[in-house]
Amino acid sequence: MSRRSRANGNTFVNNVRGPTSALTSFLNERGIRRANPAPAPAAEAPASPSPDSPDIEQSEEGTAGTSTVTTTTVSERTVRLTRGRRAAVSASTSRSESIDIDGVSDDDDEDEKDGVNLVQLPVSTRPVRSTRSAAASSSNAAASKAKGKAVETESKKRPRKKGDPDSSDDDYVQENAGYPSRSNFSHKRRLPRATNKIEFCSRCRARFTVKAGTTPVVDEDDGGLLCPTCAGDAAPVTPSQPKAKPIKRARRKAQKAEIECQVPSLQDLCISKIASCIEDVEGFGDISSISMDKICKIICRNRSLDTDTLQLFLDARLTDLTLYDCTNITANGLQNIAQFSPLLRSLKLKLCGRINNEVLDFYSEHLTELTSLSLFGPILILEPSYIKFFESVGERLERFELKSSTRFSLKAVTALCESCPNLTHLRLSDCNLMDDNWLAPISNLTQLKSLRIRNPEPDKVTTEAVVKLIQAVGSGLEELELKGIPSLEDPVLLDAIRPCCVRLERLNLMGCEDFTTEGVESLFKGWSLNRGLSYINLEGCVMLKDEAFTAAINHSCDTLERLSIKCMDELTKDALMALNKCENLSILDASWCRAMDDEVMEGLVKVAPKLSKVTVWGDHRLTECCPTRQGLKIVGREGDYIDLRFM
Known part of the structure; x- marks a missing residue:
């Protein structure tokens, strides 16, 4: 059954009779002709037309004419689409007998005679040579195919050159795009x-x-x-010199050597494996205390230390125990420490928020050899338990550290200083109740070698009380830390530290913002009573200028091993060049010192062979071209790849 369609007021027959006839009807409506129709079956093949036939004359006239090109303007794509469907159309319909050489039905010819103008769509703009016969077309195609194979074979044998016509596409891309094509890219052409x-x-x-x-x-x-x-x-520009041989950068080799030297040993691999399967381990056996401490650090980092796994670290012969995270250990588990390891001499518990009065009382009764106790975060212990413990331990206590306690009061400090006069190391950090009254009992501890006071409440610790404390105990101090006390002024430096601390080796003044440049310069300049410091921390002293820094370096350049000048933005490059005098420097923190650059780092790397780590966060003038060497880690440099394993 045929269908009728309307176009420009005229009616013509589509003759769509099956799923395979829709494309043929569409092509006929657009006036698209088939250039090389498939040969008809042998039984139905018409006789070959003679040269005088009207169809051939019409084709020749169309070729010689202007616009009505039928067989010569059909693209190869149209031929492929119609050629495969012609057999099905011929077998299923009776219209195949009425198709002429051009592939147009008799019905469409009648519509054209009626005046229906079908507009042909421009499928291809490439000119196609007209052929008079299918034989000529076949011979031309075969010749073209043979020629293509010959060119392809020749191109494989002969390499392409820049002026070769085959490489015109790459040259065109390079000339018009402004950059070489990807195929011509090479790392050898890049400037070293x-x-x-x-x-x-x-x-x-x-x-x-x-x-x-x-x-x-x-x-x-x-x-x-x-x-x-x-x-x-x-800007005068010097004429370019002959290109020298590229110098391979040693930085990547240094990083590779650093990674290779960081390959874990067999012992470390075994420790990591044990730590990852800590819940299935029944006992460590006979291992060293160093290996046990490594395992403890790993499982504390993974929050795997609890009451059950704690039993692996307890032994009757144990004398030193450090637990880095006691968050998951209950009060009974903490009490088992003294029950299974009664010979402990040093006990350090971090994040011990679950320790209570009963546990501390149990320690005072069963840990008869205890000489050092460190508690970080004991928020449940009350004042009477501290007093009872100090009275029970007495003179054998040599080291006491307390951090983040809101219930450690003046009475507890007084009991500590009266009952334990042999204290050599005292650390009081983040105690909310600390004030000037605490410093008077501490001044009676004449055997102190290390005194650390950190982060008291603002304005509760004054300059006068600190001066009196240092004048009383400063003669024996080897380490002094006054961290996070911004109210301290220059008299602490000039009236206390300079005349009294003659044995001082480690000084930490972090966060003391009121110290002036003149005061720090006066402390170190001409300080002949002190032989030199091995550790100086001036982090957060933002008002200090070049004179203070230069005086500190000139005084301790021969003994200085660790230095922190973080956030000292007032320092200039000339002052930082004084670091070239520190031959024994091993660790440096110069973050947010804007004057740090490649030249300063180059001089420091040459002078300090023991330098192992430099932190330079925020130093934008330190580029990736700064020198380095094997074994040196530069942390925080812009543009670097930071591997957290090496931090």
């Missing part, structure tokens, strides 16, 4: 990074690259270098 140098403009402080063979403009005011923007058009 080691030949360039990164500098900072002395005017705008902008970062710019000085290419090899060029000389940047020098500022006439301060002698610094100028970036191309500040220099303008008058």
